[in-house]
Amino acid sequence: MKWYPLPLxxxxxxxxxxxxxxxxxxxAGAEKSPVVKDLTSGQQRSNVRxxxxxxQAVRSLIDRYGCITANPNxxxxxxxxxxxxxxxxxxxxxxTRMNELSASSTTVAIRPEDLNILxxxxxxxxxxxxxxxxxxNTIADSTNKLNTQQFSPTTKLRGQVIVxxxxxxxxxxxxxxxxxxxxxxxxxxxxxLYRVALDLNTSFTGTDALRILLETGSGGGTTNVTGxxxxxxxxxxxxxxxxxxxxxxxxxxxxxxFKPNPDLQVAIGPDxxxxxxxxxxxxxxxxxxxxxxxxxxxxxxxMTNDGPSAGGAIDWNPDRGAFSLRATYSARxxxxxxxxxxxxxxxxxxxxxYPIQGGNRGLFGDTHQYTxxxxxxxxxxxxxxxxxxxxxVYDRRFDVAGINVELQISPQIAFFGRYGYGSYEKTTFGNIxxxxxxxxxxxxxxxxxxxxxxxxxxxxxxxxxxxxxNQTNIEAFYRIAVSDNIQVTPxxxxxxxxxxxxxxxTIVTGTVQTVFSF
Numbered sequence: 001m002k003w004y005p006l007p008l009x010x011x012x013x014x015x016x017x018x019x020x021x022x023x024x025x026x027x028a029g030a031e032k033s034p035v036v037k038d039l040t041s042g043q044q045r046s047n048v049r050x051x052x053x054x055x056q057a058v059r060s061l062i063d064r065y066g067c068i069t070a071n072p073n074x075x076x077x078x079x080x081x082x083x084x085x086x087x088x089x090x091x092x093x094x095x096t097r098m099n100e101l102s103a104s105s106t107t108v109a110i111r112p113e114d115l116n117i118l119x120x121x122x123x124x125x126x127x128x129x130x131x132x133x134x135x136x137n138t139i140a141d142s143t144n145k146l147n148t149q150q151f152s153p154t155t156k157l158r159g160q161v162i163v164x165x166x167x168x169x170x171x172x173x174x175x176x177x178x179x180x181x182x183x184x185x186x187x188x189x190x191x192x193l194y195r196v197a198l199d200l201n202t203s204f205t206g207t208d209a210l211r212i213l214l215e216t217g218s219g220g221g222t223t224n225v226t227g228x229x230x231x232x233x234x235x236x237x238x239x240x241x242x243x244x245x246x247x248x249x250x251x252x253x254x255x256x257x258f259k260p261n262p263d264l265q266v267a268i269g270p271d272x273x274x275x276x277x278x279x280x281x282x283x284x285x286x287x288x289x290x291x292x293x294x295x296x297x298x299x300x301x302x303m304t305n306d307g308p309s310a311g312g313a314i315d316w317n318p319d320r321g322a323f324s325l326r327a328t329y330s331a332r333x334x335x336x337x338x339x340x341x342x343x344x345x346x347x348x349x350x351x352x353x354y355p356i357q358g359g360n361r362g363l364f365g366d367t368h369q370y371t372x373x374x375x376x377x378x379x380x381x382x383x384x385x386x387x388x389x390x391x392x393v394y395d396r397r398f399d400v401a402g403i404n405v406e407l408q409i410s411p412q413i414a415f416f417g418r419y420g421y422g423s424y425e426k427t428t429f430g431n432i433x434x435x436x437x438x439x440x441x442x443x444x445x446x447x448x449x450x451x452x453x454x455x456x457x458x459x460x461x462x463x464x465x466x467x468x469x470n471q472t473n474i475e476a477f478y479r480i481a482v483s484d485n486i487q488v489t490p491x492x493x494x495x496x497x498x499x500x501x502x503x504x505x506t507i508v509t510g511t512v513q514t515v516f517s518f
Contacts, residue, residue: 048087050078054124057117058090064114065101067094088128091121155202161516162195162217162239162288166224168493168509175229175507178352178467178499188225193218195239195288197252205258211269213253219246221348226293226509230498232352233460233471234295237511238287263320268312270335274328275306277313278373279387282406283416283442283454288515290442290452292491295460295473300347301420301436302389302402305369307345310334324375331368336361343367349461350393353427359395366395381408387420396426402436414442418458435462438473450481467500487515 048055059075061067067090074086082090095118098110122129167190174185195217202210220241221227227236243252253276255269267277275298279285284296291297298306309330317324333343339361359366369391377383387402402420409415417439425431438458446453455476462470477491495507 048082048084050080054121055082055087057121058087058094061094061098061114061117062090065094065098065110067097084125084128085132088125088132091125092129092132094118095122154206155200158199158201159518160195160197160199160288162513163516164193164224164237164240164511164513166191166193166226166237166509166511168225168507170229170498170505170507172503172505175498175504176501178232178501180501183231183499184229188228191223191225193223193237193240195242199253208256208258211253211255211257213251214249215243215252216247216249217243219243219248224509224511226493226495226507229507230471230495232349232499234300234348235293235473235493235495235498235507236348237292238294238297239292263317265315266312267314270310272309272311272313272328272330273306274309274313274330274369274371274389275303277315277326277328278371278389279303279385279402279404279418281404281416281418282383283414283452284418284438284440284456288513289479290454291440291456291475291477292511292513293473293475293493294348295458296438296440296456296475299387299400299402299404299418299420299436300349300460301400301422301434302371302387304347304350304389304393304398304400304422305330305332305367305391306347307332307343309345309369310363311368322376322378324373324377326371326373326375328371329368330370331363331365333361333367334363334365339365346393352466353424353429353432354394354396355428357394359392366392368392382406393424396424398425399423412443412445414444416440416442416456429463429465432463432465434466436460437462446478448480451479453478461500463500467497467502469497469500469502471498471500472496485517487517489513489515 050056055075058067062075074080074082074090098118102110169187170184175183177183195215197213197215200212200214202212204210218240221231221236223240223246224237227240229235243250251271253269253273254271255267257265257267259265279298279302284291285298287294287297294300309332311328311330311334313326313328315324315326332345333341339359343357343361361367369389371387371389373385373387375383375385383404383406385404387404388400389402390397390399392398400420400422402418404418406416407414418437420436422434422436423431424434436459438456438460440454440456443453445451453476455474457472457474459470459472472495474494474496475491477489479487479489481487490512491510493507493509493511498504498507
């Protein structure tokens, strides 16, 4: 055995030329070697038998160099007669294997006689090898095309389970609503509430996503004490009314998002939410992650029509710089052509301002909202968002301007706040201009890594026409990250002058929630 440092392809070329010269130089009657003679005469046969020298030659190469054939039994079954294409397939695999061995080392132990055999076999089965390789290339091209055009390459499932206990009460003898009607004259019992959500995200191209959210829950504002005692101006626990139906499984989102270019994302669907795209905040935005009550989750006035809606949204971040522009359009009850029945969702104060529902329904009906937001975020530590929303509620006009800010002062403390000013026409109280504000502090990693603490104060609906006082909400929480998938959050909520009524005592409630994510 001799070691050859040259690549296999060069060996085959040299041996081929050497063999050709030897054939030309040999006398006319000279006898050729048995192996060469058998390989040459094999061109006249249609099949290859186990007793043929060609068959035995490839069999020895398989044993010597570990060639892998498509069906190993082809060369081990003593009774199997191979077609020329079956034989050529095994030969092609041996050629590939020996090339791999040659390329993986500068010195490959390949016997000269084996190289000579390979060269002769390639010549003998050249037509079959060419067809096999052409078909292999065709299959590879088809596979690559399927990989780039396949219908659904990835579907990711995320899940969430929220379980909470809520308890509390109020001072004084009774609680009345914004119109002076009695809500409660005795302390409410403690409650338990839950929400389960399964979020399926399917990508067809790698830059798009079809989102289907399935959810169920205890449902309704009366499942928590604060929502029962003050249901009008955002004191309800946010996840307790999402979904709004009780103990039934429904679709919470059905949206398709895609990117026409790297800087622009477009989302459309028959079931979207404005708050998924507008008025986001790192410290006060998700009731299962930070503050519970709706007054701190979003600008209450800006989300007048935030409920199950059909429509679309765009998010444009030119050159992925500091500025972003977002816009949405949403129509509530868009599938209702009869313009009858109640409309689910929307801001909690809407039934107070517009107790009588009317107007046309449908995608471009009389209950719709369009929203725009311009964000300036020069770094992850700072963001300022200027906002506008307008539209109609039951064919009556509203307009709202807002601002949303967040500033991380240090790694351990951050400031955030929102402000809104609205105009609502033809309400029960006439044309009104309510104000909204909230502000707070957040403390990331307080006492332990992954935790978040926060405290905020706000007035959700400042209007002289509605009630005789301004409701003030205060909330504090501390989120404990038990693990990557489990977090426990105790919180306390205080509502002074609930429902904008000075006759009401103060509401104080506490909640302990556990969130399981997977």
